[in-house]
Amino acid sequence: MTNTTAENTTEEAVETAPTTPEGAKLDYIKVEDFSFNYTPEVRVLDKITMDIPEKQVTSFIGPSGCGKTTLLRNFNRMNDLIPGITHEGTIHIDGQEIFDKKLEVISLRKRIRMIFQKANPFPKSIYENVVYSLRVAGRNNKALLDEVVETSLRGAALWDEVKDRLHDSALGLSGGQMQRLSIAHAIANQPEVLLMDEPCSALDPIATAKIEELICKLKNKFTVIIVTHNMQQATRVSDQTAYFYLGKMIEMNATQEIFRNPSCEETERYISGKFG
Amino acid sequence: MTPFENSKSSKKSSGRGEPMVWFTGMWLSFGMLMIIVLLSIIVKNGFSTFWPSPVLQIELVEGSEAGLRGSSKLAGDIRKEQIRTTASETGEAVPEIQLFIGNREAYNTGFRFVMESDIKSRDFPEGIMRAERLEYGDMIGYPARLELADGSTIKSTDDSFASTLHDIVKEGNKRRHEIEHIEKDQIGAINRSMESIKMKRRGWESEEDIPEKTQKEMEEKQAELQADYEELASEAKTLRELQSANTLHYLLPTDGERSVPTGSIVDYYYPNQLNLFQRTLRFFKRVGSFVKEDPREANTEGGIFPAIFGTFVMTLLMSVAVVPFGVLAAIYLREYAKQGPIVRSVRIAVNNLAGVPSIVFGVFGLGFFVYFMGGSIDSLFFSERLPTPTFGTGGVIWASLTLALMTVPVVIVSTEEALVAVPRGVREASLAAGASKWQTIQRIVLPASLPGIITGLILAMARGAGEVAPLMLVGVVKLAPTLPLDTIAPFIHLERKFMHLGFHIYDLGFQSPDSEAAKPMVFATTLLLIGLVIALNAFAIIIRERLRRKYKTSAF
Secondary structure, three states, X not given: OHHHHHHHHHHHHHHHOOOOOOOOOOOOEEEEEEXXXXXXXXXXXXXXXXXXXXXXXXXXXXXXXXXXXXXXXXXXXXXXXXXOOEEEEEEEEOOEEOOOOOOOHHHHHHHEEEEOOOOOOOOOEHHHXXXXXXXXXXXXXXXXXHHHHHXXXXXXXXXXXXXXXXXXXXXXXXXXXXXXXXXXXXXXXXXXXXXXXOOOOOOOHHHHHHHHHXXXXXXXXXXXXXXXXXXXHHHHHOOEEEEEEOOEEEEEEEHXXXXXXXXXXXXXXXXXXXXX | OOHHHHHHHXXXXXXXXXXXXXXXXXXXXXXXXXXXXXXXXXXXXXXHOOOOOOOEEEEEOOOOOOOOOOOOEEEEEEEEEEEEEOOOOOOOEEEEEEEEOOOHHHHOOOEEEEEHHHEEEEEOOOOOEEEEEOOOOEEEEEEEEEEOOOOOEEEOOOOOHHHHHHHHHHHHHHHHHHHHHHHHHHHHHHHHHHXXXXXXXXXXXXXXXXXXXXXXXXXXXXXXXXXXXXXXXXXXXXXXXXXXOOEEEEEOOOOOEEEEEHHHEEEEEOXXXXXXXXXXXXXXXXXXXXXXXXXXXXXXXXXXXXHHHHHHHHHHHHHHHHHHHHHHHHHHHHHHOOOOHHHHHHHHHHHHHOOOOHHHHXXXXXXXXXXXXXXXXXXXXXXXXOOXXXXXXXXXXXXXXXXXXXXXXXXXXXXXXXXXXXXXXXXHHHHHOOOOXXXXXXHHHHHHHHHHHHHHHHHHHHHHHHOOOOHHHHOEOOOOOOOOEOOOXXXXXXOOOXXXXXXXXXXXXXXXXXXXXXXXXXXXXXXXXXXXXXXXXXXHHHHHHHHHHHHOOOOO
């Protein structure tokens, strides 16, 4: 079943997403038979196989506890921090096996940036928050940093609001501004993939609309994967949608297709609000 | 159930909880009461030490036991009023007063108890003088005349008496500082040069090995120093003689005439002539000299500056040692170590270390720091001075390190708590930005937990500054001739012994020959120690609040 959906995706992606630039890889992130356990008894992901296309927005939907965030956190190996985890199968990003022992996890995280559910600005100034990833990489050139701050904040649609108080504490921003700051912080070192873990779940509708608009712009430059509980959001922002249930990926397809005409009954029940 | 019934029942249950409010509140007020009483006793007694109270003169009834030297008069300031139960079978309650009568060289005692029934009359004579002297404590008496060096005499009734006495005493104080300067600084410098020549000599195997030229040079230098020394010594001697050239003659309130060289009068005043403003001025003057001056007469007189300074330097050195030690240990324990039975038992051991009696740390400090480390340093770097130890004896560095060891559990525990309190989200955000674990700790976790670390430091300082027992073994002395920081190179003398306020309190209260006379000093020193601890804490708290505002983590 997964194979057929993957094929469908391939065809649909070409048809329904004309914004995708020429030459973009359709299997930019390739997940194969990936299983993940927190403890030997608790299996949260079971043999996931999926391809995520480059420079598109892919959304993961499904009821709570279905493993979508866990999968997301595997892409930049944030789960490494949890003791006792085990996994099987492989994940390739741009042809590179991410669990390769030779791969440095720090360099991976620089390429695959993550935006969390709750914005966690550092107790520093707005400026320092944006350039944090450059500072830890040892890039301290003032002119370069200034430039990065401006482009990143513009990229995150925050520049006009904060340009006069770049050196004020980031903790004085509103919730929506903080989340956009997180995005500015994430795109500052020009990553390849942006992982968003329910980025709007704590925001009001206006702030959510701003972020969604931003996500649609970001896909021109980055591959975006977003975990969301909001079905409307998935339809609004994403090109591809994957539905997860109890640790399995049930279905993946072009977003319009999956919402209009889901191939599995479970998907239909979930998206129509009958359960979950 | 209607909502009305509901609210009624909840009211009832909160009513049942009411006694607990009073019960818990009682314990808090009990604690507060004890603190307030203790502090007010210390503050009252501490400050009254410096208050120039009026001098009472009493006339005793005939045959009173309180009389001294066959006289029926006594004068002094009232230190205590109490009701004593007599030792006889009837056990009568007798009201009595305690007078500080001064003039120890004449009376051989500083205090006298007088029963109220023995007092015929009381008055506050205007002309009575109180003088602070270098020896035998205070003088209380009536000035009679000044006998000057040129043989002339000025009677106390003469107009010029007051101004002459004022000038002479002022001159005497100035000269005393001069003598001190010569003896301590100039002769001290000569002694140090002599010492270094001696050390140079010892550097050679034997006298014969020294090259003749060097030998000669050294001898010349020594002779030169010796000449300088003799010159300074004779200068000091003439100054000293000048100090006792003029004498003040005075009448004791009891009987007879006495005299005191004006050079040994530090200060004098007429306690019954002062108005409130003058009294307040004198009060502050005495507080000032207490804080600024060196102690005199087995520490029972004068100031306590070296003790304040010693406590301050020791506490600072301790903080410098304890913070990195404790913080780094806590970082490993909390951030890097794999949480398990070993880490748990290490943590328990650290907590228990805080419960080890401080004297045990003193013994450890003596054995490890002083004898082992100090002894090794001596044999490696100061071997020419042996068998006189340099670092191999108690000193401010060893005292600080011992206290640092004693207080390190406090810092570890509070640092760990602060590290745990840093939200996981902020750490993850940093790691997700490509920061390494150490970068995350250094840039995000440590700044955010600084307020907590400083809380630990505050607790450590409060404990360290007030500690006495271990210090007695590792470097505190009753009287230190020099300070651990001064203007002589290399400026910081970590090996020196030092004075400490806590030890000073113990020494004054329990080791001095006349503990009754030292009591005001005990209270004043206690007040100052508490003040110093509060000041250090307040400083740390201010820093902490600033950091807290700067690094407060987001409340989204």
